[in-house]
Amino acid sequence: MQGMMEECRIPGQNGSEDAVFRPGKLICIGRNYAKHAAELGNTVPTVPMIFLKPASSLIPSGGLIEIPEASNDVHHEVELVCLIGQAGKNIPEDEALEYVAGYAVGLDMTARDIQQRAKEKGHPWSVAKGFDTFAPLGRFVAASSIEDAQELSIQLRINGSLRQDGHTSDMIFPLRHLIAYTSTIFTLMPGDLLFTGTPEGVGPVASGDRLEAQVEGFPVLTVDVH
Numbered sequence: 001m002q003g004m005m006e007e008c009r010i011p012g013q014n015g016s017e018d019a020v021f022r023p024g025k026l027i028c029i030g031r032n033y034a035k036h037a038a039e040l041g042n043t044v045p046t047v048p049m050i051f052l053k054p055a056s057s058l059i060p061s062g063g064l065i066e067i068p069e070a071s072n073d074v075h076h077e078v079e080l081v082c083l084i085g086q087a088g089k090n091i092p093e094d095e096a097l098e099y100v101a102g103y104a105v106g107l108d109m110t111a112r113d114i115q116q117r118a119k120e121k122g123h124p125w126s127v128a129k130g131f132d133t134f135a136p137l138g139r140f141v142a143a144s145s146i147e148d149a150q151e152l153s154i155q156l157r158i159n160g161s162l163r164q165d166g167h168t169s170d171m172i173f174p175l176r177h178l179i180a181y182t183s184t185i186f187t188l189m190p191g192d193l194l195f196t197g198t199p200e201g202v203g204p205v206a207s208g209d210r211l212e213a214q215v216e217g218f219p220v221l222t223v224d225v226h
């Protein structure tokens with residue numbers, strides 16, 4: 001329970017109060033950057049590949065990632081995250097970005113060894129993706145302050161060395177499509193979080209590492225590995 005994230009806060013614009021959301025569903029997209037799909041030996045999907053993480057896996061910047069005993073190979077995946085601000089179902093693509101209240105940088109931590117065994121057996125990824133502390137999330141910026149979230153650099157450093165260096169323009173499925181498509185399956189609710197996939201360069205973390213995740217213009221997300 002320690003360090004779990006209870007709220008998502010969007011800074012108020014032009015003197016207005018912050019908007020506060022209770023985290024809802026964590027809707028995650030797999031293989032949304034072609035070079036990342038290739039580095040894990042996967043083909044590029046023709047429709048978005050979706051999985052869920054529990055809200056109990058969220059931790060804020062400054063938190064600690066716990067490596068579970070069940071895994072010897074926990075990977076970082078740096079991702080742009082959208083916070084949904086209003087309920088929607090079957091949202092048209094050309095209205096999709098109006099449902100985003102804010103953006104942050106997040107980490108989709110993944111027990112790669114558990115995930116690999118699940119893939120081989122055709123089992124779900126819930127365990128590999130769902131451990132406590134496996135969804136570090138940075139502070140939000142208001143959507144209205146971002147000119148184009150599809151034109152941002154995204155990076156991950158470990159102990160100061162650059163490990164992932166991507167650009168949101170390289171997404172296979174852009175944000176507007178991800179929101180429209182996922183809303184055909186789930187009713188999107190205020191507080192839901194959309195993890196939009198990771199660029200190439202994923203790899204393992206070790207005890208004592210400091211991870212710094214950044215999307216251009218956003219507050220840096222800093223977490224340490226316990």
Ligand code: ZN
Nearest residue numbers: 077108197198
């Ligand atoms: Zn991911």
